Amino acid sequence: MTAHARRAVVTAGTGGIGLETAVGLATRGWDVTLVARDGERGNAARARVDRAAGRPAARFLPADLSSLSETRRLGERLAEEGPLHLLVNNVGGMWTRRWVSQDGIEASVALNHLSPLVLTETLIDALAAGAPSRIVNVTSSAIAAAQPVFDAVEPPGPHYGLATTGRAKLAHLAHTLDLAARLRPLGVTVLAADPGPAATDNAAQMTVDILPPALRPHWEQIRQGVSTPVAEAARAPVAAATDPEFADLAGAVVGPGGVRDDSLARFVTPEVAEAVRAWTAGLLATTAA
Numbered sequence: 001m002t003a004h005a006r007r008a009v010v011t012a013g014t015g016g017i018g019l020e021t022a023v024g025l026a027t028r029g030w031d032v033t034l035v036a037r038d039g040e041r042g043n044a045a046r047a048r049v050d051r052a053a054g055r056p057a058a059r060f061l062p063a064d065l066s067s068l069s070e071t072r073r074l075g076e077r078l079a080e081e082g083p084l085h086l087l088v089n090n091v092g093g094m095w096t097r098r099w100v101s102q103d104g105i106e107a108s109v110a111l112n113h114l115s116p117l118v119l120t121e122t123l124i125d126a127l128a129a130g131a132p133s134r135i136v137n138v139t140s141s142a143i144a145a146a147q148p149v150f151d152a153v154e155p156p157g158p159h160y161g162l163a164t165t166g167r168a169k170l171a172h173l174a175h176t177l178d179l180a181a182r183l184r185p186l187g188v189t190v191l192a193a194d195p196g197p198a199a200t201d202n203a204a205q206m207t208v209d210i211l212p213p214a215l216r217p218h219w220e221q222i223r224q225g226v227s228t229p230v231a232e233a234a235r236a237p238v239a240a241a242t243d244p245e246f247a248d249l250a251g252a253v254v255g256p257g258g259v260r261d262d263s264l265a266r267f268v269t270p271e272v273a274e275a276v277r278a279w280t281a282g283l284l285a286t287t288a289a
């Protein structure tokens, strides 16, 4: 890695949209830390990023981000390394079958909302020390399928991946907008990025069971729509991270193609924002994160 290069961390950075984001950053001169679980995949991703950049630009740090204590330890380790200039909270996804993390939390909530929140909190001082710096939180149009009900960890009714992930992403977007206002005075610009539907491994494992019954007649159309090449989908997080146009637009949503599109923010009503704050505080208290 290069002395004086700007330092970025990309979570879930060894595959899918995260890896293409890391390639996009490294080719623009950034040093990138790739965080994920599997070491073999990590080494292959590191080599791919280095090749694309034409220099040693990447390193791999292993962590299972579905564990909040492991996420916190990772953040503390990264914070000890000094100023950080960019955090891309890309980890997340959608699952056909419901599963719970080792902390006992439904996975969509753990990975799309709580883990990025915990990692961010541990890195705020490092990002402030690196200011002007940015945080990019990866969001999703699944938000449109969310039930905005935050009475319990999971939404009421059966598990439908699209709706469950949509609600977790809604919570995270509400948190992102709060964070944007909170960190702006520190010179840390917080943005959301929606890559749009992309043909990643996570997308490939989905079946019609992710859909609530009313949407099932549209499954073929929805499935075929998840076809954007992954490198193309990474344009949104890369633009949010690097485009000078977004440097002072804290709280903006950067949509597919890297173009500003705040339409998802309309789902964050004042009532949703308030409910998400209380719900998140309750979840963090129960997990002692």
Ligand SMILES: NC(=O)c1ccc[n+]([C@@H]2O[C@H](COP(=O)([O-])OP(=O)(O)OC[C@H]3O[C@@H](n4cnc5c(N)ncnc54)[C@H](OP(=O)(O)O)[C@@H]3O)[C@@H](O)[C@H]2O)c1
Residues within 6 Å of the ligand: 011, 012, 013, 014, 015, 016, 017, 018, 035, 036, 037, 038, 039, 041, 042, 063, 064, 065, 066, 090, 091, 092, 093, 094, 138, 139, 140, 141, 194, 195, 196, 197, 198, 199, 200, 201, 202, 203, 226
């Ligand atoms: N794909 C889409 O259509 C789409 C659309 C809108 C938004 N998004 C959002 O874009 C982001 C990336 O999605 P994607 O489709 O690229 O996902 P993906 O294909 O599942 O991403 C794979 C990456 O995630 C890592 N990963 C998985 N579980 C992990 C864990 N517990 N801890 C650490 N790393 C983990 C994998 O490495 P290991 O397995 O080695 O850990 C690998 O690096 C997500 O936030 C997703 O919600 C995706």
